[in-house]
Amino acid sequence: MDDRVGIGRLSTGVPGLDELMGSGVPELSFNLIAGNAGSGKTTLAHQMLFGMASPACRALFFTVVGEPPLKMLRYQQQYAFFDFDKLDTSVKFVNLAADIVDGDFDRVIARIIDEVQDFSPSLVFVDSFHSIMRSVPSDGENAAALQSFVQQLGMQMISWQATTFLIAEFAVPEDEYGSLFTVADGIIWLSQRPRGNTMARQIQVMKMRNAAHDLGARSFRIDSAGVTVFPMTSPEGAGAPRPGSTAVRLASGVQGLDAMLGGGVPQGYALLLAGPSGVGKSVLASQFLVEGARAGGNGILATFDTDYDPRLQQLVLDGNIGVCHPGLQDVSIDEFLHDLVTLIGEKKAIRVVIDSLPEFELALADDFRQALRRMVKVLKAVGVTVMMTTETEDGTASFLADAIVTQRHVELAGQRRRAIAVLKVRGSSHSHEMRYYDIVDGRIDIGEALG
Structure with missing residues (x-):
C-alpha cells in the first residue's frame, strides 16, 4: 500500500510556462517571481492570477506599490487575459500602501492575515517585496524589523492552505534574503538584456520542487495577449529523426536543375543556395515553393522581407504557402522555431524556404551558429x-547542408552573365558542370554549359 500524499498541479494559463515548470505549479507551494525592474513580473503574475482563478479557486492579490490599484488595473485590463467577470468574486485586489507608510510591519502582517482569513483564497499573490523594503529607512533598528517581517511573511505564506506567490525585484539572488530562496518551493526568474537596438527577454525556472522542470533560460514575449513563453524547440521534441532520402525527389521548379541534382531535390534534405546579391537566389527559392504548390504540396517562406515574389503572394492568399515573418529587431531562436514549427504543422507543409541566412545572422548575432x-x-x-x-x-551553413548549389556572375566577352553549379548532393551522384542561366519573366532558365 502506497501512503504517499500526491501533489496536484495547477495550470498557469500562460502559454509555454507550464511546460517550462514541468506540468504547472505544485498545489500549496510557495513561489518567488523575481527579476529586475521592467522585466514583466507583475504582468506575468496578473496573467497567472486570472488564468488560475475561478469560483472554486479564489485568488487574493496584495499590492504594496505606490500607485493606486485603479491606475494599475487601468493598464492591466488592456491585456486579453484580464477578465472583469472574475473581479471581487474569484479575484480580489487589496492595496497595502497605507499600511506600510509608518513602517509598522506587525500591522501589515495582521492586515494580510485578516484578508486571507476573510476571503479564504486558494491563491495568494504579494506584489512587491521590494516596495516594502524601500518604505522604511535602512538604519539598524529598521533593518532588524524588516528582516523579521520577511521571515514572518515567508512563514505565513508557507503555512496557508493556498498556493502562494511573492513578487520581488532582484537583479541577482541576494544573500541578505537568502532564506526566502531556501524556503521557496519554486523560483521563476525574469530578465532582460540589451541585444542590438532592443532588449531580449528571458525567463528561467531556477527551482521547482518535485518537478522535472526545464533548467534553461528561455525567451518570452509580452504583447496584447500578455506573456507567451517559448520553450526550447529541440530535434528530439520536434519528433523522431527522419533521415532524408535520395530515393524520393522533389522537383525544384527550375528546368534543367533537377537533372544537375541527379533527379531533383532529395526529400528531407537541407539545400543551400549560395551566391552574391543579384544572382537570383530568391527567384530560384520562390520557384521551389511555386512548384510544390503546383504539385499539391504546401510550403512555408521564412523571411524578414515583406516584399517577396509576386507569384508567392497569390499562393499565400490561397492558403498554399504560409509566411513566417520574424521581427528583425527582437527575434529569438526559441520564438522563431516555435512559430515556424507551429506554422509547418498548421499548413502540413513539406517545403520550407529560409530567405536569407545573412539577415538571420544579423538578428541573432552571437547566437547564430548554434541557432542555425x-x-x-x-x-x-x-x-x-x-x-x-x-x-x-563557406561557413557553418555549408557543413549543415546536405546539398549545395552555387549561383555566380561570370565574365564572357566583355559581358557579365550568370552561372549555376551543384557543389554537393550527399549520397547521390550529380552534375559537375557549370551552366549559364538567365532570368526571364521572373523565372530561371538554365542554358548551355560553360565552354
Missing part, C-alpha cells in the same frame, strides 16, 4: 525539405 545548427536539425526532424539562401558556400 538547431534550426536545421529541428526542420529535418519535422520531415520537411529545406532550401536556404546565403551569400557564400
